[in-house]
Each structure stands twice: as structure tokens, then as C-alpha cells.
Amino acid sequence: MxxxxxxxxxxxCIDVNSKISEVVDIMNDRELHRIxxxxxxxxxxxxxxxxxxxxxxxxxxxxxxxxxxxxLSKTSVDAIMIRDVITIHEDRFLExxxxxxxxxxxxxxxxxxxxxxxxxxxxxxxxxxxxxxxxGYRESGSRVCVExxxxxxxxxxxxxxxxxNNCNIxxxxxxSQHNGYSDLIIRINTFQTDALEKDLNASGxxxxxxxxxxx
Amino acid sequence: MxxxxxxxxxxxCIDVNSKISEVVDIMNDRELHRIxxxxxxxxxxxxxxxxxxxxxxxxxxxxxxxxxxxxLSKTSVDAIMIRDVITIHEDRFLExxxxxxxxxxxxxxxxxxxxxxxxxxxxxxxxxxxxxxxxGYRESGSRVCVExxxxxxxxxxxxxxxxxNNCNIxxxxxxSQHNGYSDLIIRINTFQTDALEKDLNASGxxxxxxxxxxx
Numbered sequence: 001m002x003x004x005x006x007x008x009x010x011x012x013c014i015d016v017n018s019k020i021s022e023v024v025d026i027m028n029d030r031e032l033h034r035i036x037x038x039x040x041x042x043x044x045x046x047x048x049x050x051x052x053x054x055x056x057x058x059x060x061x062x063x064x065x066x067x068x069x070x071x072l073s074k075t076s077v078d079a080i081m082i083r084d085v086i087t088i089h090e091d092r093f094l095e096x097x098x099x100x101x102x103x104x105x106x107x108x109x110x111x112x113x114x115x116x117x118x119x120x121x122x123x124x125x126x127x128x129x130x131x132x133x134x135x136g137y138r139e140s141g142s143r144v145c146v147e148x149x150x151x152x153x154x155x156x157x158x159x160x161x162x163x164x165n166n167c168n169i170x171x172x173x174x175x176s177q178h179n180g181y182s183d184l185i186i187r188i189n190t191f192q193t194d195a196l197e198k199d200l201n202a203s204g205x206x207x208x209x210x211x212x213x214x215x
Numbered sequence: 216m217x218x219x220x221x222x223x224x225x226x227x228c229i230d231v232n233s234k235i236s237e238v239v240d241i242m243n244d245r246e247l248h249r250i251x252x253x254x255x256x257x258x259x260x261x262x263x264x265x266x267x268x269x270x271x272x273x274x275x276x277x278x279x280x281x282x283x284x285x286x287l288s289k290t291s292v293d294a295i296m297i298r299d300v301i302t303i304h305e306d307r308f309l310e311x312x313x314x315x316x317x318x319x320x321x322x323x324x325x326x327x328x329x330x331x332x333x334x335x336x337x338x339x340x341x342x343x344x345x346x347x348x349x350x351g352y353r354e355s356g357s358r359v360c361v362e363x364x365x366x367x368x369x370x371x372x373x374x375x376x377x378x379x380n381n382c383n384i385x386x387x388x389x390x391s392q393h394n395g396y397s398d399l400i401i402r403i404n405t406f407q408t409d410a411l412e413k414d415l416n417a418s419g420x421x422x423x424x425x426x427x428x429x430x
Contacts, residue, residue: 001360001390001398049265093426095352098343105340107322124339125320128313131346134388134400137310145216152383156374163368171389172370173349175216183216185349211308 003097004090006130007111007120013038014077016045021073023047036110037081041117043110045081052080087112090119098127136171136187137213144186144193145208146200150176158184161203165196183208218312219305221345222326222335228253229292231260236288238262251325252296256332258325260296267295302327305334313342351386351402352428359401359408360423361415365391373399376418380411398423 013036014023023035027049037045088097088109097109101124111120132138148154155172162169171187188196191212200207228251229238238250242264252260303312303324312324316339326335347353363369370387377384386402403411406427415422 001400095347095350098347099352102340102343102347107339124322124343125317127343127346128317128339131342131349132310132313132317134346134350134390135310136389136391137314150383150385152381153374153378155384155387156371156378159368159371159374163371166367168365168367169370169389170365170391172387174351174384174386175349176351176385185216 001094001130001134002090003088003092003094003111003122004120006094006126007090007122008126009120011036011110011118011121013118014047015039016076016078016081018077019073020052020075020077020080023077024052024072027052034108036085036118036121037077038118041115043085043087043112043116043118045078045083046085046110047077047081051082085110087116088122089113094127094130097122098131101127134171135173135185139170139187139189139213141170141187141189141213142191142193143209143211143213144184144188144196144200145210146184146186147181147206147208148184150180150182155184157203158186158200158205161199161205162186162188162196165199166190167193167196216309216345216349217305218303218307218309218326218337219335221309221341222305222337223341224335226251226325226333226336228333229262230254231291231293231296233292234288235267235290235292235295238292239267239287242267249323251300251333251336252292253333256330258300258302258327258331258333260293260298261300261325262292262296266297300325303337304328309342309345312337313346316342349386350388350400354385354402354404354428356385356402356404356428357406357408358424358426358428359399359403359411359415360425361399361401362396362421362423363399365395365397370399372418373401373415373420376414376420377401377403377411380414381405382408382411 016037016039034048036043086104090111090113107124109122110118111122113119167188170189173185175183193210197207231252231254249263251258301319305326305328322339324337325333326337328334382403385404388400390398408425412422
């Protein structure tokens with residue numbers, strides 16, 4: 001659940017002295033939209049596809065295409081990169097990274113170590129994938145959604161009911177309704193849920209849905 | 216936990232007969248990167264910023280800027296939009312939407328109803344935010360990470376220990392290590408965790424970390 005467990009290691013970086021035209025080639029070849037800019041191994045900036053197209057658009061009104069291409073082949077990336085790059089440390093929790101992405105509305109974070117060297121890159125897709133793992137979404141079994149009161153020991157009581165029906169809880173998410181009730185989203189590694197559902201109802205819990213995921 | 220609970224309702228859409236230059240204006244004014252294209256209320260396509268810049272780039276090599284602007288003001292959006300739009304139904308689980316985004320590497324899904332009318336738009340940021348809620352990340356309290364064996368009833372046993380130490384579990388995520396062990400990421404609404412930690416250790420559980428979140 002740490003950033004370093006889910007990031008892409010050794011991402012493509014470009015040297016701060018590279019020309020913009022080189023960056024364009026790398027972005028096209030590798031299908032990348034953002035590339036960290038380094039001096040040695042240290043992060044010094046970030047360049048994105050849209051920075052380059054804006055650079056092109058600004059100059060395009062006054063230059064011919066040939067002049068523009070010439071300019072891009074002579075201009076270093078440090079002329080257009082952003083220097084205040086939002087990063088995340090490799091030892092932070094993945095939730096921390098998710099919050100940073102959410103707050104700043106960005107889909108990608110360079111990952112750094114103590115020396116501010118780029119050791120990875122983390123995208124919102126990496127985070128989505130990790131969350132799907134935490135909720136057990138891609139595993140075979142059943143998904144049981146139960147409405148419960150927000151009370152001390154509720155999760156223990158509910159998990160006792162699962163245990164006595166031989167249903168092993170593999171994942172459990174809690175989705176608060178903020179009205180004193182929460183939805184428990186529980187994954188179990190079995191498709192036999194009839195006895196469990198009866199027992200939950202008999203114990204006073206409201207089963208909102210049960211879906212089977214054969215995978 | 217349904218798409219309709221977390222989507223942005225009534226998103227900006229454009230009529231299929233709109234000109235590309237109108238779309239550019241709307242994208243700039245509203246800071247949008249993708250807009251669903253509709254005929255009446257029905258979804259018929261999607262247009263993105265990069266489709267428009269590609270359109271511009273292709274023509275830019277053979278036309279002057281004035282000719283290009285004229286062309287964009289005369290060409291309808293249906294000439295460049297994609298028609299096979301990946302969508303999600305408003306009644307699907309949020310996890311389903313996350314998986315679709317992950318599989319297709321896209322950050323945004325138009326949300327439709329039974330009549331294929333656009334009723335919302337869901338971004339990867341909306342999904343990240345929902346997952347942070349499920350894990351209780353932004354709530355005041357403590358985050359306790361405990362390593363447990365993947366066994367029937369483990370979550371019940373652990374939650375009993377929390378209960379007898381008066382720690383109310385508000386959120387619980389399970390992160391499988393795929394080696395017979397899992398990390399339980401448990402949020403509680405208190406900062407008093409000393410007795411709990413001792414009890415967990417005495418009961419044979421390994422406490423990996425405890426962090427406090429005062430918010």
C-alpha cells in the first residue's frame with residue numbers, strides 16, 4: 001500500500017538540455033503525455049504534451065511551419081518546462097498520492113526518493129488498479145452489500161455471521177451514508193450465499209445486493 | 216457506491232451539428248478536455264482536445280492560420296468525433312466504472328441511462344475521491360495497519376480486539392500480499408491506540424504501522 005509498490009519503476013526521463021523536438025519524438029514513440037525533466041538523476045522539471053502544443057500554437061501565428069520546426073530543434077526543454085513539480089515520496093501511502101492527485105486535479109505524479117531523484121512515476125490508473133485490488137474487485141467470488149448502523153462492534157458482529165456460514169471475508173469496504181448508517185461492501189470467496197443472506201436478514205441486517213463474480 | 220451517486224450531473228454536451236470552432240470556444244471557456252456529442256439528448260459521439268489539435272496539426276502543414284480558422288468554423292464536430300464511445304450506465308457500481316477506465320486507459324466516461332441519454336460524466340478523479348471516502352482517508356482518527364493470515368474469521372477476530380478496546384472501526388480495507396497474508400488497513404475514530412496496539416501484539420498480530428490523522 002505504499003507508492004513504491006504500485007509505481008512504474010525507472011520511468012523515461014529527459015535531460016534538461018534536451019531540445020523540444022527530441023521530447024516530441026520520445027512522446028510520440030513511447031506514447032507518453034508527460035515526462036519528468038532531470039539534471040543527472042535529480043528532478044528539475046516536468047514537460048507535458050499540452051505545454052509543447054501551446055508553445056507551437058503561440059509561435060505558429062507568426063512563423064512558418066519550417067521556421068517553427070527549426071525553433072523547436074534549437075530550444076531546450078528548460079525554456080518551457082514547469083519547475084514547481086508536484087511529486088510524491090516513494091515511502092508515502094498510496095492514499096496520500098490519491099489525495100494529491102485529487103486536490104490538484106492531475107493524473108500523474110513523479111515519484112522521488114530522499115535525494116529528490118526520480119525513482120518512478122505513478123498515474124491515476126495505477127491508483128485505480130490498487131483500489132480495485134483492495135476491494136477485491138477482480139477476484140472470483142461474491143459481493144455482498146449490507147446496510148448497517150454506525151456502531152461500535154458492528155463490523156465484528158457482521159463478520160461473525162459470515163464466519164458461522166463458512167463465508168471467508170477477503171475484502172471489506174465501508175461506505176458511510178453520513179446519516180448514522182453505512183453500506184458494507186464485502187467480498188467472499190464463495191458463490192454459496194443463500195444461507196448467509198437468510199442469516200443476515202434474520203439478524204436484523206438489510207442486504208442491499210448480492211452479485212456473483214465468476215471471473 | 217453507484218455511478219449516479221458520484222458523477223457530475225447534467226454535463227456540458229454539444230449538438231452534433233456544432234462547428235469545431237464552437238467546441239474549441241466551449242473547451243477554453245469551461246476548461247474542459249472532452250465533451251460528449253449529442254443528437255437531441257442521445258449520445259452519438261465524443262470529441263476531445265487532442266482530436267481537435269490533431270485536426271489542426273494535419274491541416275496546418277498545408278494551410279495558413281487564416282485558412283485553418285475558416286475551416287474549423289465551417290466543419291461540423293461529427294467530422295472528427297469518435298462514434299464508438301465507451302460509456303457506463305448510471306446504475307452500475309463505481310468499481311465497474313473504475314475497471315472500465317483502467318482497462319481502456321481513459322480518464323473520463325459519459326454516463327448514460329436506459330435510453331442512451333447523457334445524464335452525467337464520471338472522471339477518474341470522481342472515482343479516486345470515492346475510494347478515499349471508502350477508506351475513510353479524509354476523516355479524523357487513526358489508521359492502523361495489521362498483518363493477518365488469510366483465514367476464515369480473521370476479520371471477525373481482529374474486529375473483536377478493536378471492540379474490546381473501545382475502538383470503533385469506521386473503515387476497513389484488505390490488501391492481499393498473495394502469499395497467504397494480507398494487510399488490514401483499519402480506520403478508527405479515536406487517537407487512543409496504546410492499549411489496542413498492546414492487545415493486538417499480545418494476540419499474535421503484527422502491527423505494521425499506526426498513523427494519526429487529526430484533519
